[in-house]
Amino acid sequence: MKRMLILENGEVFYGKALGSQKEQTGEVVFNTSMTGYQEIMSDPSYCDQIITMTYPLIGNYGINRDDFESIIPNIKGMIVKEAADIPSHFRSRLSLDEWLKQHDIPGIQRIDTRRLTKLIRETGTLKGKICSGEVNIEQVVKELQNTHFRTDQVSRVSTKSEFINPGTKERVVLIDFGAKKGIIKDLVAKGYEVIVVPYNTTADKILSMAPDSVVLSNGPGDPTDVPDAITTVRNLLGHVPIFGICLGHQLLALACGAKTGKMKFGHRGANHPVKDLRTGQITMSSQNHGYTVIAESVKDTPLEITHINVNDGTVEGLKHKDLLAFSVQYHPEASPGPEDAKGLFNELQSMMDEKKGETAYA
Structure with a gap:
């Protein structure tokens, strides 16, 4: 299924669905770690943020039961270049897609994460929304520009x-x-x-x-x-x-x-x-x-x-x-x-x- 990442500055990234199908708004940030995506997604410090992983392949060793940094994740979404469909590791219990669905967290893959990261470095962190391909882009941009995130x-x-x-x-x-x-x-x-x-x-x-x-x-x-x-x-x-x-x-x-x-x-x-x-x-x-x-x-x-x-x-x-x-x-x-x-x-x-x-x- 097609998905979009719409940013408050009007930029739109088209990709493929990952995780939950819900639409979600958050602060779009990037992380340069090559591994450790499970710890990152469960880190409470990412509360209300949509995480962009700069490493191109995420999910290749799956999700295990031990490496969580919190019980309940608080991220708003995940953005990756490519999500591994068939993880390979003896501790793996779920794929990245399965875990995101389990926690009702939306994601998007197959977008140019390098361009997105460069954009964030040039403009600073941006408000963004992961949504379906059927929304009114101009309306979403206006909503994002008027969005004020919680401070609690x-x-x-x-x-x-x-x-x-x-x-x-x-x-x-x-x-x-x-x-x-x-x-x-x-x-x-x-x-x-x-x-x-x-x-x-x-x-x-x-x-x-x-x-x-x-x-x-x-x-x-x-x-x-x-x-x-x-x-x-x-x-x-x-x-x-x-x-x-x-x-x-x-x-x-x-x-x-x-x-x-x-x-x-x-x-x-x-x-x-x-x-x-x-x-x-x-x-x-x-x-x-x-x-x-x-x-x-x-x-x-x-x-x-x-x-x-x-x-x-x-x-x-x-x-x-x-x-x-x-x-x-x-x-x-x-x-x-x-x-x-x-x-x-x-x-x-x-x-x-x-x-x-x-x-x-x-």
């Missing part, structure tokens, strides 16, 4: 109640702004007791749990849309070590007086080089964000920039000059992507040791 993504993807992952070491409270399973998995693998709490949990409630540290998770959307979370982070500073990841990084920056802004087309992929300004080391990182900390705004805050993006110089890491708090814009747990940055969890341990007055050994 964090509240929709966050856990609704706290839960505990048992461990034998320190207690880590993870504030869930749309946390990927990979973050919890890596913290549990280190032996920590991980208490996951909703995004709107107050600082007093968190401190009453007697945590040894607090991790601010990744999540979707604009960090300024969750002002209560900024207040919570501000009230936690100085009381407990803090580690921010992705959206959590932006929230730490805002809590300390820095500013954030929307990027033209964001960073989404598993091959983004990051430089540690303290050591000069280059790390390949997995990223997914459309907002960034504005470097100039950090100057008059108690924060210092520790990492930058090699490609465009944007802020990738921050550290508080006086308190036990640091953050990174990328994903140390990867899922998917390179695992170069997993050592950042050791920095979290070092902060907890410092808080307890112990000596941390590498």
